[in-house]
Amino acid sequence: xxxxxxxxxxxxxxxxxxxxxxxxxxxxxxxxxxxxxxxxxxxxxxxxxxxxxxxxxxxxxxxxxxxxxxxxxxxxxxxxxxxxxxxxxxxxxxxxxxxxxxxxxxxxxxxxxxxxxxxxxxxxxxxxxxxxxxxxxxxxxxxxxxxxxxxxxxxxxxxxxxxxxxxxxxxxxxxxxxxxxxxxxxxxxxxxxxxxxxxxxxxxxxxxxxxxxxxxxxxxxxxxxxxxxxxxxxxxxxxxxxxxxxxxxxxxxxxxxxxxx
Amino acid sequence: xxxxxxxxxxxxxxxxxxxxxxxxxxxxxxxxxxxxxxxxxxxxxxxxxxxxxxxxxxxxxxxxxxxxxxxxxxxxxxxxxxxxxxxxxxxxxxxxxxxxxxxxxxxxxxxxxxxxxxxxxxxxxxxxxxxxxxxxxxxxxxxxxxxxxxxxxxxxxxxxxxxxxxxxxxxxxxxxxxxxxxxxxxxxxxxxxxxxxxxxxxxxxxxxxxxxxxxxxxxxxxxxxxxxxxxxxxxxxxxxxxxxxxxxxxxxxxxxxxxxxxxxxxxxxxxxxxxxxxxxxxxxxxxxxxxxxxxxxxxxxxxxxxxxxxxxxxxxxxxxxxxxxxxxxxxxxxxxxxxxxxxxxxxxxxxxxxxxxxxxxxxxxxxxxxxxxxxxxxxxxxxxxxxxxxxxxxxxxxxxxxxxxxxxxxxxxxxxxxxxxxxxxxxxxxxxxxxxxxxxxxxxxxxxxxxxxxxxxxxxxxxxxxxxxxxxxxxxxxxxxxxxxxxxxxxxxxxxxxxxxxxxxxxxxxxxxxxxxxxxxxxxxxxxxxxxxxxxxxxxxxxxxxxxxxxxxxxxxxxxxxxxxxxxxxxxxxxxxxxxxxxxxxxxxxxxxxxxxxxxxxxxxxxxxxxxxxxxxxxxxxxxxxxxxx
Numbered sequence: 001x002x003x004x005x006x007x008x009x010x011x012x013x014x015x016x017x018x019x020x021x022x023x024x025x026x027x028x029x030x031x032x033x034x035x036x037x038x039x040x041x042x043x044x045x046x047x048x049x050x051x052x053x054x055x056x057x058x059x060x061x062x063x064x065x066x067x068x069x070x071x072x073x074x075x076x077x078x079x080x081x082x083x084x085x086x087x088x089x090x091x092x093x094x095x096x097x098x099x100x101x102x103x104x105x106x107x108x109x110x111x112x113x114x115x116x117x118x119x120x121x122x123x124x125x126x127x128x129x130x131x132x133x134x135x136x137x138x139x140x141x142x143x144x145x146x147x148x149x150x151x152x153x154x155x156x157x158x159x160x161x162x163x164x165x166x167x168x169x170x171x172x173x174x175x176x177x178x179x180x181x182x183x184x185x186x187x188x189x190x191x192x193x194x195x196x197x198x199x200x201x202x203x204x205x206x207x208x209x210x211x212x213x214x215x216x217x218x219x220x221x222x223x224x225x226x227x228x229x230x231x232x233x234x235x236x237x238x239x240x241x242x243x244x245x246x247x248x249x250x251x252x253x254x255x256x257x258x259x260x261x
Numbered sequence: 262x263x264x265x266x267x268x269x270x271x272x273x274x275x276x277x278x279x280x281x282x283x284x285x286x287x288x289x290x291x292x293x294x295x296x297x298x299x300x301x302x303x304x305x306x307x308x309x310x311x312x313x314x315x316x317x318x319x320x321x322x323x324x325x326x327x328x329x330x331x332x333x334x335x336x337x338x339x340x341x342x343x344x345x346x347x348x349x350x351x352x353x354x355x356x357x358x359x360x361x362x363x364x365x366x367x368x369x370x371x372x373x374x375x376x377x378x379x380x381x382x383x384x385x386x387x388x389x390x391x392x393x394x395x396x397x398x399x400x401x402x403x404x405x406x407x408x409x410x411x412x413x414x415x416x417x418x419x420x421x422x423x424x425x426x427x428x429x430x431x432x433x434x435x436x437x438x439x440x441x442x443x444x445x446x447x448x449x450x451x452x453x454x455x456x457x458x459x460x461x462x463x464x465x466x467x468x469x470x471x472x473x474x475x476x477x478x479x480x481x482x483x484x485x486x487x488x489x490x491x492x493x494x495x496x497x498x499x500x501x502x503x504x505x506x507x508x509x510x511x512x513x514x515x516x517x518x519x520x521x522x523x524x525x526x527x528x529x530x531x532x533x534x535x536x537x538x539x540x541x542x543x544x545x546x547x548x549x550x551x552x553x554x555x556x557x558x559x560x561x562x563x564x565x566x567x568x569x570x571x572x573x574x575x576x577x578x579x580x581x582x583x584x585x586x587x588x589x590x591x592x593x594x595x596x597x598x599x600x601x602x603x604x605x606x607x608x609x610x611x612x613x614x615x616x617x618x619x620x621x622x623x624x625x626x627x628x629x630x631x632x633x634x635x636x637x638x639x640x641x642x643x644x645x646x647x648x649x650x651x652x653x654x655x656x657x658x659x660x661x662x663x664x665x666x667x668x669x670x671x672x673x674x675x676x677x678x679x680x681x682x683x684x685x686x687x688x689x690x691x692x693x694x695x696x697x698x699x700x701x702x703x704x705x706x707x708x709x710x711x712x713x714x715x716x717x718x719x720x721x722x723x724x725x726x727x728x729x730x731x732x733x734x735x736x737x738x739x740x741x742x743x744x745x746x747x748x749x750x751x752x753x754x755x756x757x758x759x760x761x762x763x764x765x766x767x768x769x770x771x772x773x774x775x776x777x778x779x780x781x782x783x784x785x786x787x788x789x790x791x792x793x794x795x796x797x798x799x800x801x802x803x804x805x806x807x808x809x810x811x812x813x814x815x816x817x818x819x820x821x822x823x824x825x826x827x828x829x830x831x832x833x834x835x836x837x838x839x840x841x842x843x844x845x846x847x848x849x850x851x852x853x854x855x856x857x858x859x860x861x862x863x864x865x866x867x868x869x870x871x872x873x874x875x876x877x878x879x880x881x882x883x884x885x886x887x888x889x890x891x
Contacts, residue, residue, distance in 0.1 A: 013790070029517020031632070041743035045794030046787025050302075053483045055523050056628065057399065058305040074631055097454050098791040108303060108431075112423055116411035117366030125360035129375035135368045139393065142368060142400060146304055182366065215627075 002027035005077070006085035007039065009047070013098045019087065026077050032086070033061055033072040036100075048099035056213060059147030063100050064089045069149040069211045091152040092159070106164060107148050110172045113196070117179060118187040134183040141178035141222055143214045144171060150208035150218060156201045167198030170208035170218050177222035180229065194230045199223070265449075265458045265727065270296040272704050273448050273463040275435050275490060278306030279398070279693030280673030280700070281469030282405035283358075287701025288467075289412055289427040293708060296461055297409075297429045298450065300470075300485045304406040307471050307483045308693065311398025312526035312624065314380055314390025315694070316687030317355035321376040323387040323571070328352040329868050330386055335688060336869075337552075338384040338582045339652070339681020340822045341838055341877040342503070345861045346659035347679040351688070351695050358694035359391045365411075367404040369393055381531040384582040384685040386556075387571070395526045395624045401690055433459070435489070436799055437726040438466055438497040438669065441716030445497070445668030449718075449726040453796070456789025458727060464715050465704040467662070468494060468671040469697065472651045473507075473807045475746075475800075478754040480648040481513055481524040490675035491810070492803035494655045495851070499664040501844040502677040502856075503653035504807075505814035506824040508684055509759040510649030511586035514642070515604035520632050522647040525607060525625060527686040529642075530579040532621050533568060534609035536590065537641070538598035545578035548589035552833075552876045553581060584683040584823050587646040591759055594645065604645035610638055646759055650689065652680045652824055653814070656843065661703030662696055668707060668716070672700035682823025733798035739784030742798040749776055749801075749808055757812050762828040766816040773808055780805050809851045810844040817842055817853050835879040 005026045008019045024039045033054055040047045051061040054073045061072040066080075066087050080086055094102035119128075151169040152158065168176075176193045179185050193199045206219045216222075272288040274281045277299030288295040299306065318331040331352035336343050359377065363369065369391050370378040379388040393400040413423035420426070435450035439460075447462045470490030474482025491501055512525040530536075538544050546564075549557045557578045558564035564577035579586065590605050600606055609618055615638035619626055622637070629635040629642060654677035655664050662670045673693045680688060733742070756769035780802065785795035820834040821827050840855050866874070866884060874883055 027518065029633075030519040034519045040793060041741070041747070045741060045743065045785060046792040048791040048793065052301050052305050052485065053307070053310050055310060055481075055520075056631070057396075057624070058301070058309045058483065060301060060305050076632070101791055103454075104302070111407075112410050112413060112417075116407060116414060119364060119366075123364075125357070125364040128360075128363050130368075130371055131375055132371040132373075132378075135371060139368050142393070142403060143396065145309070145399065179366075182368065185366075 002030075003082065005035065005080070005082075007035065008085050008087045009039070009100070010089040011047070011099050012096065014096055017096065017099075019089075021085070030077050031073055032065060032075040032077060032088070035077065036072060036088070048097070048101045050101045057145060059145035059213075062091055062147045062149050062152065064091060069153050071147060071149070071213050074213055091148070093152040093154075093157055094148075104148050107146070107151060107169070107171065110168045111175070113168070114172060114175055114179070115187055115189060115192070117182065117185055119184045120186050123184065128184055130183045137181040137221070138178045140216055141174050143216055144174065145214060146171065147213060149211040149213065153207045153211045155205065155207065156198070163198070163201065167201045170202070170223065173197060173199055173202065173226060174216070174218050174222040177226045180226065190230050190233050193226055199226060199230060202227070265460050265723065267460050267462060268296065270294050270461055270463040271708055272296070272465045272467065272701075273298065273461045274467045274469055275448060275493070276306070276469030276471060276673070276675070277301075277303060277429060278308035278469060278471055278673065279401055279405060279690060280697035281306070281467070282402070282409060283694050283697030284467045284469055284670075284672055284701040284704070285427060286405065286408055286412065287698050288705055291701070291705040292426075293705055295427045296463070297427065298433050298435055298448070298461070299429060299431050300434050300489075302431050303429045304402055306402060307485060308398045308402040308690075310481065310483060310524065311401070311690055312395040312524065313382055313528040313531065314392035314397045314687050315355075315359055315401065315690035316382070316385060316389045316685065317359045317391055317691055318352060318387075318389060319356045319359065319377060319379065319391070320387075321372050322379040326387040326389060331355070331389065332865070333868055334385050335685060336681070338685035338688070339683055340833065341681065342822065342841070342858070343681030344659055344678030345865055347696070349865060350659060350699070351679060351692060354695045355691040358691065358698065362401065362404050362694070365404050365408045367400055369400070380528060381580065382686045383527055383530065383580045383586065385687065390531075390687040392528070394620075395528050395622050397690060401693075430459075434796065434799070435493065436730050438493050439718035439722050439726065440497060440666070441718060443498070443667065444716045445666060446716035446718040449723065449730075451730060451789070453791055456792065458730065460718065460723060462718065464711055465668050465670065465708050467700045467704055468655060468669070468675050469673050469700070470675045472674040473804075473811070474648050476750065476753050476804050476808050476811065477648040477758070478750040479513070479522040481510060481522055482648070487800040488803045488807035489800070490671065491654060492806045494664060494666075494669065494671060494675075495806060495810075495844065495846050497666050497669060498846075499666045499669055500656040501653060501810055502656045502841050503682070503814075504651070504677075504810040504844050505818050505842060506652035506682045507648060507811060508583060508650035508652060508824045509587045509646040510583055511590045511646050512607055512644040513647040513649075514628070514633065515600070515645040516602035516643055517633060523628065523632070524649065525642060525644050526622070527583070529607060529609050529622060529625060532609070533612045534607055535577070535579055535612065536586070537606045537608055538593045539600060539606075540598055542598075544593055544598075545581070545586065545589060548585060548592070549578050549581065550585060553585070557581065582683055582685060583649075584826075587759060588826060590644070590646055600643040602643050604643040606641040607644045608641040610640055615639075650674065650684055652682060652684055653677045653810070658703075660699065661706065662700035663703050663707065670700040670704050672696040682825060730799060733783055733785040734789060734795055736782070736784040739782045740779055742783040742785060742794055742801055745776060745779050745783055746797060746801060746804065749773070749780075749804055752776065753808055753811070757815055760826050760828050761815050763816065766812055769812045770809075770816070773805065773812060777805050777809075806851065810853075813851055813853045814842045814844060817855075833877075835877060838877055839879065839882070
């Protein structure tokens, strides 16, 4: 039988709540989600936890553990000092539904605002030809399990709900980068990345990269290259000159779906 | 009754994994108002856990591949108990389904000439699995999710409301299907967040709820897999087939104990990994059954040559179908040649360079590193079998996915027949797409045939569905649902697991009888809003029904075949091949009946050598008579 650990779990709902202390058994090799499940099964059957795969693949069990955003299923108990209580609170950026479960619908709403994948109309299913080296850039971003830890930690919206309208957050700026770098996509989302999704709010503190359980280099590989593409378009002297003398179009493709390949 | 919200749809899809989303897309594209009910958040269904790939005979890597070869492999994998028409449709339609995903934005790994790459897998003659590293399921569900979003963007432009034609009800659970004169009239359930009740009024319901893993203690399945669709179908008067066939995938983590059952993808073996026992012996050569003898290598040298020269060498026995490998792993441990934590060794470290392992198996590297402190590029993994998939499910018409209940359809893992007694790896993701789409088409055709006559649920049925759902919350002093659930899982794992025998199954049935009474008397503390104890109390009804089906069917089938191994009947019997077991409800009790298999169409039968068929069929069924008598 394992040792008892002390958990301080936030209990409550949208109205109010408080930290409640529990003593729960923990065994060798366990992750925090195991211990929370034992708490649920033995002491508090109605403790609200969102989880699904318990394998680090679905991104459901996001919570703040000793203040750090983590997946409970990938947080090993050996991480903690044996005698210290472990404090578990819901994601701070999103409204609480109950206990450790938050309302993450903000993310699904943002996802719906981004113009979808737009292949050239002439390419038929089965005819796509892409090189591995070209798909790998977007593949890295498609590793995203939508745990929304990056959204939760980003200081632009953490404690700043007023920025939720103009700013899509790292996950969805990365989605724009993913589509921009998709070899078969023909739309242009550079202007809207800046104007409608708030890419300029990001000042590359890399907190999103730091909490990503998939180890996606969100800032270095998605956000900074995306900023460069936006800037390249706006301020490149050759582009500027080209536009000025009428040799290059000011906008290379329309910003919403329907662009031709 | 005023606290029940009523919503009117044409089609309700229960389940938002691969098959559910593909079905919903089809219904919406045909202009039907479609609701998708998801037990989890949108995009988090069990499909995300699929790793290895999606089988489709595109012939990108080996041009000899075609649908006939895929069909043959599927029938062999299922030991000829498959619904051959489903296997045929699946093999023919899978390539188009994969290409469609690509046109919706999926980014599969590539061949050097820029096509979709395909990898080797157990039981597949040629490299056939479209994949993205070892996270193919995630790519698939994300693509379908994003396709739904793209359709919603179209609807926003056309109707001013993105949810006008297709809406996802996240964290919502259906507890009853309601009927009107035998036909489907709607689905009743609750919304997790608020605990509010909803009646979806719809003449067509597509079940896409996945499997039954939470019936067992060690399973690679997510928590959602409580057999909901299987049970909803039974309760609505539909039939389940092949419930004795439960797949125990051969390789899962066994240590640490908390991650026991976490899947280790078959791709490890497809990419060169081998199984060894504590003596270092590559033991799979000792476990090649007669029916597969001709197709598998007999020496390590031949097996190793196959990876680079598959046309002139036979396959390594590590790539036998899953049931064979799982039994072998189990036998090695039983014989005392297991690893320190009761598994066997899966070694890729000594066989492939570290950088290749990292590139092809990034999730496996991550999983072992984070959860077990094992570096799979340097040391072998300890692995063992755990419950992974259920071949059994709702009996459906192969072409339309229709059950015997008018208006009720089923696709994906919750449907039965396609995989026979054992599913090949990679055939699940393709199954989801092919039959998800077909269920959508089937439901649309059914709706069109109804005209204006929409069935309506009765108030009495709605009352009793509501009372059933509220009971665990209103009952006080009942047992803890978590305790009862754990005991069901223990019973099923101990007594109706990978190796079965009559006295143990009978003991399980006796135990289930007692547990059924306890499950009916659990109570949930707390209120209706996001209360996992209450949710489990409601899921228990489904788990108990399904456990009963599995145990009764396992007792009835007196042979060993695929995902059903009887210690007391170790041989595969041609007589039993002619029979499928059908579960239905008589009152509130599960009954099992034998039904004859439909004989295979002669042009499909002609794809096999008579010598091979002899291993599975009775004499009377064999060609050249041309017609079988089964």
